[in-house]
Amino acid sequence: MIMSLAYGTQSAAAPLERMEIERAEPKDDEIQIEVMFTGVCHSDIHQAKNEWSNTVYPCVPGHEVVGRVKKTGAKATRFKEGDIVGVGCMIDSCRACEPCKDGDQNYCEGPNGWLATYNGPMTPATETQDASNMYGRDNTFGGYSDTVVVKEDFVLSIPEGLDPAAAAPILCAGVTTWSPMQHWGVKAGDSVAVLGFGGLGHMAAKLAKGIGAKVTVLTSTPEKIADAKAQGADAAYVETDKTALTPLAGTFDFILSTVPEKHEVGALLDLLKRDGHFVVVGNLDIVDGVDNSKLAFKRQSVSGSLIGNLQETQDVLDFCAANGIAPEIEIVDIKTINEVFTRVENGEVRYRAVIDMKTLS
Amino acid sequence: MIMSLAYGTQSAAAPLERMEIERAEPKDDEIQIEVMFTGVCHSDIHQAKNEWSNTVYPCVPGHEVVGRVKKTGAKATRFKEGDIVGVGCMIDSCRACEPCKDGDQNYCEGPNGWLATYNGPMTPATETQDASNMYGRDNTFGGYSDTVVVKEDFVLSIPEGLDPAAAAPILCAGVTTWSPMQHWGVKAGDSVAVLGFGGLGHMAAKLAKGIGAKVTVLTSTPEKIADAKAQGADAAYVETDKTALTPLAGTFDFILSTVPEKHEVGALLDLLKRDGHFVVVGNLDIVDGVDNSKLAFKRQSVSGSLIGNLQETQDVLDFCAANGIAPEIEIVDIKTINEVFTRVENGEVRYRAVIDMKTLS
Numbered sequence: 001m002i003m004s005l006a007y008g009t010q011s012a013a014a015p016l017e018r019m020e021i022e023r024a025e026p027k028d029d030e031i032q033i034e035v036m037f038t039g040v041c042h043s044d045i046h047q048a049k050n051e052w053s054n055t056v057y058p059c060v061p062g063h064e065v066v067g068r069v070k071k072t073g074a075k076a077t078r079f080k081e082g083d084i085v086g087v088g089c090m091i092d093s094c095r096a097c098e099p100c101k102d103g104d105q106n107y108c109e110g111p112n113g114w115l116a117t118y119n120g121p122m123t124p125a126t127e128t129q130d131a132s133n134m135y136g137r138d139n140t141f142g143g144y145s146d147t148v149v150v151k152e153d154f155v156l157s158i159p160e161g162l163d164p165a166a167a168a169p170i171l172c173a174g175v176t177t178w179s180p181m182q183h184w185g186v187k188a189g190d191s192v193a194v195l196g197f198g199g200l201g202h203m204a205a206k207l208a209k210g211i212g213a214k215v216t217v218l219t220s221t222p223e224k225i226a227d228a229k230a231q232g233a234d235a236a237y238v239e240t241d242k243t244a245l246t247p248l249a250g251t252f253d254f255i256l257s258t259v260p261e262k263h264e265v266g267a268l269l270d271l272l273k274r275d276g277h278f279v280v281v282g283n284l285d286i287v288d289g290v291d292n293s294k295l296a297f298k299r300q301s302v303s304g305s306l307i308g309n310l311q312e313t314q315d316v317l318d319f320c321a322a323n324g325i326a327p328e329i330e331i332v333d334i335k336t337i338n339e340v341f342t343r344v345e346n347g348e349v350r351y352r353a354v355i356d357m358k359t360l361s
Numbered sequence: 362m363i364m365s366l367a368y369g370t371q372s373a374a375a376p377l378e379r380m381e382i383e384r385a386e387p388k389d390d391e392i393q394i395e396v397m398f399t400g401v402c403h404s405d406i407h408q409a410k411n412e413w414s415n416t417v418y419p420c421v422p423g424h425e426v427v428g429r430v431k432k433t434g435a436k437a438t439r440f441k442e443g444d445i446v447g448v449g450c451m452i453d454s455c456r457a458c459e460p461c462k463d464g465d466q467n468y469c470e471g472p473n474g475w476l477a478t479y480n481g482p483m484t485p486a487t488e489t490q491d492a493s494n495m496y497g498r499d500n501t502f503g504g505y506s507d508t509v510v511v512k513e514d515f516v517l518s519i520p521e522g523l524d525p526a527a528a529a530p531i532l533c534a535g536v537t538t539w540s541p542m543q544h545w546g547v548k549a550g551d552s553v554a555v556l557g558f559g560g561l562g563h564m565a566a567k568l569a570k571g572i573g574a575k576v577t578v579l580t581s582t583p584e585k586i587a588d589a590k591a592q593g594a595d596a597a598y599v600e601t602d603k604t605a606l607t608p609l610a611g612t613f614d615f616i617l618s619t620v621p622e623k624h625e626v627g628a629l630l631d632l633l634k635r636d637g638h639f640v641v642v643g644n645l646d647i648v649d650g651v652d653n654s655k656l657a658f659k660r661q662s663v664s665g666s667l668i669g670n671l672q673e674t675q676d677v678l679d680f681c682a683a684n685g686i687a688p689e690i691e692i693v694d695i696k697t698i699n700e701v702f703t704r705v706e707n708g709e710v711r712y713r714a715v716i717d718m719k720t721l722s
Contacts, residue, residue, distance in 0.1 A: 292665045
């Protein structure tokens with residue numbers, strides 16, 4: 001048993017504070033990672049505060065984790081000590097269902113679905129799986145910690161040339177926007193609109209631009225327009241600017257909504273071309289205003305998408321390294337994490353906070 | 362000018378009655394068709410009663426038209442006198458926009474979109490089109506008539522072996538359900554659910570079965586369950602039967618909603634597999650209950666689709682002929698058309714009324 005340091009919380013009402021946690025020694029197929037950087041995702045806040053009503057305490061958030069391999073299990077061969085590696089939202093899946101066999105671990109249909117990096121239930125993922133193969137706790141602990149232990153096949157390789165701190169947000173914000181663009185075939189020359197310009201939205205815009213699409217950012221925050229353009233967007237407008245948007249009717253192949261709140265899509269469907277896709281990744285509520293008098297006349301779709309699979313996660317890391325793409329990050333001290341949470345909630349971070357885990361010691 | 366007999370209405374409140382109308386002589390690229398059979402589509406009623414607030418009177422409905430070629434324009438070469446032909450929902454499009462160039466005339470983006478077989482505006486479809494090429498009336502007149510005159514490239518060939526009366530509903534109800542199954546790639550072995558079992562729904566079930574899919578019908582009318590099975594559905598349930606539907610969660614590749622009213626889709630999304638498509642063709646309202654906590658976790662889509670293009674219409678006619686598929690029809694006398702409308706509105710027709718145009722004389 002490794003005694004490890006982490007930041008976590010004991011209840012929905014309590015702030016995150018330093019705590020000592022147990023981490024299992026790496027088993028045969030696992031590796032132990034010394035965490036260097038962990039991105040702060042909005043869902044860390046939802047989970048820590050039990051806003052999804054499923055949090056098990058103590059809760060240690062963090063699923064955008066980059067670190068250095070410290071120890072490898074006896075049969076773990078993919079990585080060696082010192083390698084820079086990443087861990088995203090998942091650390092296991094059933095490996096037996098159709099999605100898992102197709103490599104879509106993020107849509108695992110095993111009894112418990114995929115195992116989340118934190119707050120994942122410590123129960124076997126299949127009926128035949130050996131319970132002793134699990135981690136001996138009620139819930140998984142995430143990357144706000146000096147150490148994580150993960151099955152090696154759920155560990156990503158951080159390519160050389162990618163700054164380890166900037167790589168962290170690619171593991172969630174990056175792949176969550178990359179995966180739907182790949183699935184729905186966004187390609188060079190396409191017109192893409194990104195709705196919402198925060199952690200996910202700014203990555204979506206950079207990745208779409210990297211693919212060669214023409215990118216338009218639609219934001220609720222006028223002050224972000226200049227940033228969006230500076231980061232490479234071809235155009236950026238306030239999402240309610242009818243004068244700007246009316247001439248854009250029927251011009252987009254793909255609209256990706258990264259808005260983290262429930263919102264209307266009715267007027268936005270007007271912006272899509274025939275056979276256009278409107279994909280929602282930022283929010284899990286009812287999508288209001290899905291109007292079939294619009295969908296049918298242009299054979300449009302409204303779709304959802306959840307994170308991305310392991311191969312897509314490796315692909316987007318490699319794509320970012322090869323194309324010089326990196327999220328805009330602000331490196332923070334873990335001792336300020338509660339203030340950082342408030343700033344994320346207020347939309348004040350530009351554009352992703354990343355914890356430097358050296359500040360934990 | 363041909364003086365022609367038709368059934369139409371002079372106002373939203375008036376019943377349909379026999380009237381004399383003018384039909385232009387066929388121009389170079391047109392053919393004149395002696396109408397044999399015309400299907401009664403629910404939209405005929407919406408239009409005749411101005412329920413879409415866009416009806417121009419007098420209104421002569423009918424867009425499931427089968428007849429015999431009587432006269433061909435000087436440069437019309439596709440058909441000869443005596444050929445059995447069909448006319449569906451469209452009789453012209455701009456031919457210049459991207460959808461038209463792609464063969465998707467049903468998504469024409471010309472200034473007026475595609476020209477509807479009835480109640481279509483008699484204005485040029487493109488800015489450069491010669492207005493004298495149009496029909497010299499305010500609005501197009503449909504197939505509740507002894508004669509129609511149509512540009513030959515919007516005329517379909519009715520294959521030998523297809524009963525001309527039964528062919529009529531294929532021109533709208535058939536292609537409207539065929540087109541989305543083709544577009545979204547429904548194939549042999551897929552599991553397809555058809556929601557609603559009327560004119561469109563019963564054709565959807567027959568076509569999906571013909572493709573080789575496993576077909577489940579979901580209806581609001583318990584008495585239709587036996588019919589659905591008799592017509593080849595593998596299973597049929599009342600759509601609110603939770604005992605039957607709960608075990609079917611996550612089992613359908615494709616759900617086609619043919620329900621002609623606004624309805625909730627929330628619970629139905631549970632029935633879809635990963636990457637499943639829920640396509641609405643029966644209704645043009647807001648689709649209620651599009652829940653991204655369901656869509657995202659299985660990367661599902663909710664989509665619309667409008668009729669089908671000319672090639673798809675010919676394809677579904679040929680497919681029906683080759684596979685012995687025909688709608689269930691009830692041949693009616695045009696003098697009873699007002700009672701037939703009431704029976705359609707009450708869901709009493711099994712499953713499509715087709716007017717025998719001999720009864721007009």
